[in-house]
């Protein structure tokens with residue numbers, strides 16, 4: 690990982706001259722573009738998306754000036770939504786879990802191997818089950834019990850631990866619905882793994898819903914969390930075939946492998962600045 694490497698994510702109304710303006714600005718800064726990817730929603734009158742990776746000497750010392758120059762010379766001209774982030778910028782991840790362990794430990798395993806794109810700085814759970822295993826990895830574990838009656842107090846406690854200490858929150862089969870007020874006060878991206886192929890089977894017990902419906906595939910969906918349950922922008926999905934012999938335990942067993950893969954991909958892509966959210970959907974470079 691180079692200290693002088695940065696990622697630039699852009700989306701704006703499509704039109705002529707965008708790529709030339711961005712690459713021209715970077716050239717005047719002495720930047721070398723090492724990766725560039727773009728997408729337009731349609732030929733005319735659409736929306737433009739781009740992800741660039743570039744190297745620029747003394748990035749740390751010039752970051753503020755680089756951002757200000759890009760804003761005034763390029764972004765404002767094209768009404769861009771954008772973010773320019775050093776690749777080496779710390780990406781601290783907090784994981785919320787309940788009893789199911791597989792997604793939590795998938796992320797911890799991947800983080801140990803440097804495959805998440807950030808550091809897991811704490812685990813919080815409404816159950817004490819995983820404290821010993823998490824703390825053996827040297828990661829703080831906070832048990833924050835939550836019931837329907839105590840949800841406001843539990844959310845206050847979660848915010849105490851989360852605000853100012855992390856850059857991304859991941860719900861690894863965390864089984865508490867978070868309030869809109871909590872999400873607003875948190876002010877960070879939250880990624881959830883839902884154990885169905887959304888929009889099918891929203892809410893609790895999707896495997897039982899799938900069994901009752903007689904489906905032939907089950908799946909998992911990683912999405913950004915919004916106040917509306919399981920309705921946030923989808924980042925990644927995958928499925929596995931099942932048949933009439935499967936009961937709900939078998940569905941959960943087969944589905945767990947899909948959940949782990951889908952969540953691992955989504956967290957990595959988010960932390961690699963590959964995901965742009967636009968009008969409730971995502972572009973994933």
Ligand SMILES: Nc1nc2c(c(=O)[nH]1)N[C@@H](CN(C=O)c1ccc(C(=O)N[C@@H](CCC(=O)O)C(=O)O)cc1)CN2
Nearest residue numbers: 864865866867881882883892893914915916917918919
């Ligand atoms: N605001 C949001 N909060 C949460 C979301 C979300 O999309 N928006 N996703 C859920 C995860 N989830 C499905 O993936 C889910 C979790 C829990 C429930 C639910 O009905 N929970 C009950 C309590 C269940 C219990 O105590 O065991 C509840 O909170 O009343 C449905 C879906 C995470 N949060």
